[in-house]
Amino acid sequence: MFLALFSCVTTEFIERGKYELEVGKQQMIPYQKGQKINFIHSKGYAFGFKVVSDTLVWTDNNSHNYTNVKYSYYDTFQQKTVQLVSEYPALGIAFRVSAEPRSSNRLSIYVNDLVGSVLIDENYKFKAQTDYGDIFHETILINGKTYNNVIETQLRSGKSGESYKSVLFNEQGLLQIKISDDEIFSINN
DSSP: OOOOOOOOOOOEEEEEEEEOOOHHHHTTSOOOTTOEEEEEETTSOEEEEEEEEEEEEEEEOOOOOOOSOSEEEEEEEEEEEEEEEETTTTEEEEEEEEOOTTTTTEEEEEETTEEEEEEEOTTSOEEOOGGGTOEEEEEEEETTEEEEEEEEEEOBOSSSSOOEEEEEEETTEEEEEEETTSOEEEEOO
16 A cells, blocks of 8 residues: 655745835936947947846845745845947946845946946945955046046856956946956947
């Protein structure tokens, strides 16, 4: 005789909190849909990024993958994402700020499959994560223009062969993308 017992637990999903993204954090990404940003390659090739999306959405951190647990807790929060695209060179860049409690103090920067982040302090100022290799430039000259309070953040990926090593960013936006073979893409205003 064969006897099988199965236990089925219905998981109850419980919202812990709902977090609205502060206007000050939304303004940390200085781009709007349709905007064009001029860049230039270190070898002289001029190109542009176009802002293809600028969204503010409600989302949550509930994976719904829990089984055999009675309760699953999650947070609901707002998240702003702005995407820039260049046709040649083929680059996709996304900036994201979120009200999620675990990541609400940072701006995430995605360059193709790579990611970097810049800390945001309580006064809505960018702050370098020096323990992760970030560099703070009080001033930096790019294509004849001086930029202040620039954060250079390292790009990271689990994949090998990616060629971008860091981005430079401040309250004016993306200023430069450094490539590991010492080539750079820089803002060209």
